[in-house]
Amino acid sequence: MRRDGSSFETWLLLGPALLVLAAITLYPLVRTLWTSFTDAQLGGGPASFVGLDNYLFALKDPGFRAALLRTLYFTLLSVGLEALIGVGTALLLQERFPGRTFVRVLVILPWAVPNIVNALMWRLILNPEFGSFNALLLQTGIIGQYRSWLGDPAIALSMVAIVDAWKNFPLVAFIVLAALQSVPTDLYEAARLDGAGPMARFLNVTLPHILPSLLVILALRAIEAFRVFDIVYVMTRGGPADATKTVSFLVYQQYFSFLDAGTGAAYAVVIALLSSILILAHLRAMRREGSH
Amino acid sequence: MREVKTSLRCGLGAFLLTSLVGLAPARAADLTLNAIFMQQAAYSEDDVRSMTRDFEAGHPGVKVALEFVPYEALHDKIVTAAAAGNGYDVALFDVVWTAEFAQRHFLKDETAAIPAADTAAVFDGAWSTVTYDGKRYGMPWILDTKYLFYNKDLLRQAGFDHPPATWSELASQAKAIKAKGLVQYPIVWSWSQAEAAICDYTTLVAAYGGDFLKAGKPDFQNGGGLEALEYMKGSLKDGITNPNSREYLEEDVRKVFSNGDAAFALNWTYMYAMANDPKESKVVGKVGVAPAPGVAGKSSVSAVNGSMGLGVAGSSAHDKEAFAYIAYLTSKAVQDKYAKLSLPIWKASYDDPAVAKGQEELIAAAKVALPVMFPRPMIPSYQRLSTTLQSAIQSALFTDTTPKDALEDAAAQAARIR
Numbered sequence: 001m002r003r004d005g006s007s008f009e010t011w012l013l014l015g016p017a018l019l020v021l022a023a024i025t026l027y028p029l030v031r032t033l034w035t036s037f038t039d040a041q042l043g044g045g046p047a048s049f050v051g052l053d054n055y056l057f058a059l060k061d062p063g064f065r066a067a068l069l070r071t072l073y074f075t076l077l078s079v080g081l082e083a084l085i086g087v088g089t090a091l092l093l094q095e096r097f098p099g100r101t102f103v104r105v106l107v108i109l110p111w112a113v114p115n116i117v118n119a120l121m122w123r124l125i126l127n128p129e130f131g132s133f134n135a136l137l138l139q140t141g142i143i144g145q146y147r148s149w150l151g152d153p154a155i156a157l158s159m160v161a162i163v164d165a166w167k168n169f170p171l172v173a174f175i176v177l178a179a180l181q182s183v184p185t186d187l188y189e190a191a192r193l194d195g196a197g198p199m200a201r202f203l204n205v206t207l208p209h210i211l212p213s214l215l216v217i218l219a220l221r222a223i224e225a226f227r228v229f230d231i232v233y234v235m236t237r238g239g240p241a242d243a244t245k246t247v248s249f250l251v252y253q254q255y256f257s258f259l260d261a262g263t264g265a266a267y268a269v270v271i272a273l274l275s276s277i278l279i280l281a282h283l284r285a286m287r288r289e290g291s292h
Numbered sequence: 293m294r295e296v297k298t299s300l301r302c303g304l305g306a307f308l309l310t311s312l313v314g315l316a317p318a319r320a321a322d323l324t325l326n327a328i329f330m331q332q333a334a335y336s337e338d339d340v341r342s343m344t345r346d347f348e349a350g351h352p353g354v355k356v357a358l359e360f361v362p363y364e365a366l367h368d369k370i371v372t373a374a375a376a377g378n379g380y381d382v383a384l385f386d387v388v389w390t391a392e393f394a395q396r397h398f399l400k401d402e403t404a405a406i407p408a409a410d411t412a413a414v415f416d417g418a419w420s421t422v423t424y425d426g427k428r429y430g431m432p433w434i435l436d437t438k439y440l441f442y443n444k445d446l447l448r449q450a451g452f453d454h455p456p457a458t459w460s461e462l463a464s465q466a467k468a469i470k471a472k473g474l475v476q477y478p479i480v481w482s483w484s485q486a487e488a489a490i491c492d493y494t495t496l497v498a499a500y501g502g503d504f505l506k507a508g509k510p511d512f513q514n515g516g517g518l519e520a521l522e523y524m525k526g527s528l529k530d531g532i533t534n535p536n537s538r539e540y541l542e543e544d545v546r547k548v549f550s551n552g553d554a555a556f557a558l559n560w561t562y563m564y565a566m567a568n569d570p571k572e573s574k575v576v577g578k579v580g581v582a583p584a585p586g587v588a589g590k591s592s593v594s595a596v597n598g599s600m601g602l603g604v605a606g607s608s609a610h611d612k613e614a615f616a617y618i619a620y621l622t623s624k625a626v627q628d629k630y631a632k633l634s635l636p637i638w639k640a641s642y643d644d645p646a647v648a649k650g651q652e653e654l655i656a657a658a659k660v661a662l663p664v665m666f667p668r669p670m671i672p673s674y675q676r677l678s679t680t681l682q683s684a685i686q687s688a689l690f691t692d693t694t695p696k697d698a699l700e701d702a703a704a705q706a707a708r709i710r
Contacts, residue, residue, distance in 0.1 A: 042372075
């Protein structure tokens with residue numbers, strides 16, 4: 001078959017998919033970029049070009065910088081917890097024990113709960129007056145009296161990150177579990193013969209095998225966590241005292257509460273640029289796993 | 293293969309059927325109005341559904357599709373739909389959005405559609421809810437302010453036979469109730485980082501004779517505006533305000549009060565009926581209601597204008613039917629019939645024994661509070677101002693930041709609002 005003939009065919013076959021991509025990804029992207037250089041208002045008159053004004057405003061806005069730091073903290077805590085709990089769970093589920101299949105199904109459940117439902121459920125659990133979390137901690141003697149979890153600016157963001165981790169750790173656990181199953185068992189036997197203890201076996205045999213998959217999934221989770229919006233919107237709406245105002249929440253507020261599309265778009269572009277760093281890390285991790 | 297054929301045949305059948313339906317002559321019954329309401333406070337979802345059914349029965353050919361969202365999502369739903377150009381026909385809107393919606397043509401000017409005779413028959417505070425720049429952008433519907441609710445039993449046990457007339461008397465009664473160990477935290481508010489906090493704050497600003505803006509410039513950091521926030525912070529420090537108030541919305545306030553865990557609560561009209569409902573409350577028959585207190589030498593009572601209106605959305609193609617629906621919902625007959633969760637906009641209703649029956653105390657409080665409702669600023673950029681103030685109030689209530697520093701910081705930010 002001649003090469004140029006197949007090339008025409010390739011484009012013909014790719015065409016519909018490319019068109020759809022252009023319509024749902026490229027167009028909004030270009031439109032947002034354009035909006036970020038204007039003073040556009042939702043429902044307002046025609047927008048005019050204002051150059052870098054919105055970006056200068058965003059960079060000078062202490063609220064935006066504070067929100068960026070909060071978002072970074074949220075991402076690190078949530079993804080860190082997912083890595084720890086996820087790997088731990090995967091190691092447990094890899095062991096043989098009666099009812100293992102049942103437990104594996106059980107573990108996936110949090111991940112299957114829709115985000116909004118998860119957030120609403122945890123808001124009830126963490127309620128300061130009648131939440132079951134307080135009841136559990138009081139009855140086990142860990143706390144002396146009921147306390148507020150989402151109403152305390154010092155810990156509200158951490159609580160939201162923990163709830164996010166609870167929902168997403170199963171994904172990490174299952175990716176790692178799949179990687180664990182591909183580790184040749186004779187490597188463990190060899191390690192045992194060499195006198196390696198459990199910790200040494202984990203560090204020298206298990207970890208190198210699961211690391212590529214783990215990095216891929218953690219990078220993916222970091223990208224998602226960085227854009228966090230829905231769980232914050234439902235659980236705390238940015239409060240108390242701005243403690244959970246993440247960058248995506250700020251974009252939402254500029255756009256839909258203040259109707260200031262220009263500034264909102266500029267914030268969104270900055271966030272997209274920052275996420276692209278994470279996306280690059282993800283792609284590098286993917287390539288490493290591919291070559292592995 | 294047979295399966296494929298069968299499904300093909302089914303598909304074809306369905307296709308023919310839909311085309312036939314499409315060809316049927318369009319009947320008048322096809323007109324559907326899309327209306328958006330809120331889920332909490334004021335009229336219940338059941339009330340709105342039953343009013344709407346009655347309207348449809350009287351207007352053959354018009355159907356109303358109802359959507360209910362939480363108050364916290366209402367503004368954003370309306371503006372998103374309006375900006376997309378395929379929005380609702382009828383929208384419930386808050387008094388603080390009127391300026392913004394009018395300026396952006398999210399609502400239609402209905403001044404000409406409203407009968408002149410209505411002007412004198414409806415409270416002025418109700419009209420101001422829907423008025424911007426001298427034009428009326430719909431009909432007022434929910435005439436509401438925050439009342440002081442008190443638990444008569446707890447007050448009596450502490451030796452008080454009347455509700456407090458001033459905010460400082462409220463604080464001293466609360467301290468006595470706390471000292472007697474009747475409840476841990478006598479007062480509960482809705483100070484969550486939301487509009488609800490601004491409504492409580494506004495009530496106090498009104499009591500202390502403060503201002504939000506003076507000649508277009510922020511003024512809440514001075515005088516009454518500052519004293520209002522100092523009162524809030526002071527009541528937390530004294531241990532008389534439930535510290536969880538800082539994460540509560542109105543429904544949380546209702547639950548705490550209905551559970552008998554608070555002696556005082558600031559809330560909208562709807563709590564009176566619900567706190568007296570045995571299915572919802574443990575304090576049935578003990579609920580007292582009065583206008584929010586005043587401040588000696590400055591005010592005798594205080595009230596915030598928390599009213600809401602119904603308007604025709606700017607993008608609606610069915611103005612006439614949409615306004616007919618609004619006129620029906622806001623009519624005196626309908627409002628008198630459903631006067632348990634929200635009080636009518638019509639002055640004459642308040643002297644009607646049928647409306648007052650079973651809620652005489654509430655009506656008496658309303659007659660005093662409604663005429664003195666204090667407005668939040670009616671400016672197009674209200675959302676920005678409110679968000680800035682919410683942050684300032686919360687930072688003063690949660691941290692060591694003094695009310696003065698928090699409000700001055702907010703004023704500096706608000707001065708930049710276009």
